[in-house]
Amino acid sequence: MGEREQKLVEVVKRVLDVKEISLDTKKEDVEEWDSLKHLNLVLEIEEEFGVSIPLEKIGEIETVRDFLKFLEG
Amino acid sequence: MKGQYFIIGGGGTAKDVVAGLRGGDKSVAGVIVPDNEREQVSKWFGGRILSDDEFYKLVKDNSEEKISVVVAISNNDIRKKIVDNLLQFSNIVFPIVYLGNEEDGVVMGKKSLGEVVGRGSIIYPGVLINEMASIGEFVLINYGVYLPHDVVVGDFSVIEINASIGGGVEIGKKVTVAEGSVILPGSKIGDNAIVGLGAVVMRNVPSGATVLGNPAKVVFKR
Numbered sequence: 056m057g058e059r060e061q062k063l064v065e066v067v068k069r070v071l072d073v074k075e076i077s078l079d080t081k082k083e084d085v086e087e088w089d090s091l092k093h094l095n096l097v098l099e100i101e102e103e104f105g106v107s108i109p110l111e112k113i114g115e116i117e118t119v120r121d122f123l124k125f126l127e128g
Numbered sequence: 129m130k131g132q133y134f135i136i137g138g139g140g141t142a143k144d145v146v147a148g149l150r151g152g153d154k155s156v157a158g159v160i161v162p163d164n165e166r167e168q169v170s171k172w173f174g175g176r177i178l179s180d181d182e183f184y185k186l187v188k189d190n191s192e193e194k195i196s197v198v199v200a201i202s203n204n205d206i207r208k209k210i211v212d213n214l215l216q217f218s219n220i221v222f223p224i225v226y227l228g229n230e231e232d233g234v235v236m237g238k239k240s241l242g243e244v245v246g247r248g249s250i251i252y253p254g255v256l257i258n259e260m261a262s263i264g265e266f267v268l269i270n271y272g273v274y275l276p277h278d279v280v281v282g283d284f285s286v287i288e289i290n291a292s293i294g295g296g297v298e299i300g301k302k303v304t305v306a307e308g309s310v311i312l313p314g315s316k317i318g319d320n321a322i323v324g325l326g327a328v329v330m331r332n333v334p335s336g337a338t339v340l341g342n343p344a345k346v347v348f349k350r
Binding site for chain 2: 089090093094110111114
């Protein structure tokens with residue numbers, strides 16, 4: 056896992072306050088990952104990585120890995 | 129214990145209900161919270177504070193008496209869980225609670241509030257309901273909401289401050305319509321959906337979805 060992936064996982068752990076998180080963690084498997092936390096994740100990842108995730112894409116994010124495509128480029 | 133209300137919950141909604149009842153002619157018999165919230169509640173409520181167990185004992189000891197309960201918790205899932213548990217006690221009743229001074233003028237038309245709104249619902253001041261609307265049980269309608277003709281609101285839903293709801297809008301069960309959102313006439317909002325802060329809903333919202341933005345889009349689904 057690269058530096059960026061590791062940082063992403065750390066951000067998700069911190070925002071959800073859940074220890075067991077990997078790139079393949081699905082939102083439906085984490086009780087704490089509710090709609091408000093989902094938006095907090097988006098805002099936090101946008102800030103940490105200096106990116107912008109379009110509103111219409113937010114609903115398509117199902118796993119931690121799904122955030123990666125917004126961090127490239 | 130006639131005219132006296134037991135309030136369940138120690139958060140913001142409970143504060144609103146206690147304040148609203150104080151302003152009217154009804155009195156608060158006690159507030160029921162878990163032990164770890166007792167100290168916090170004692171800071172703003174000078175009356176009787178009971179734990180769940182103490183309250184259940186009171187309900188059983190007074191089984192011949194009707195006991196009025198207001199479940200003042202804005203989280204729809206928790207509110208439903210508590211109500212489901214309280215339904216085992218046949219002497220508990222759930223009045224509709226209007227938090228303003230005068231119930232007159234809340235319903236536009238000839239019907240009374242009780243003919244338009246289901247039991248256990250909490251209606252804030254500044255709410256206006258067309259008599260051709262139909263509001264379910266244990267619903268919270270917050271300040272500044274107008275519910276026009278043919279609107280349906282399902283049980284255990286909450287409509288927050290200044291939500292703007294069009295005619296004929298059908299809102300399912302356990303739905304949250306957040307502050308300042310706008311729902312276009314005729315839209316349907318599925319059960320357990322959340323219409324986020326300031327969202328402008330232009331079409332139907334599926335069950336379990338959270339929508340946000342203008343025009344509102346699904347940002348989360350469970």
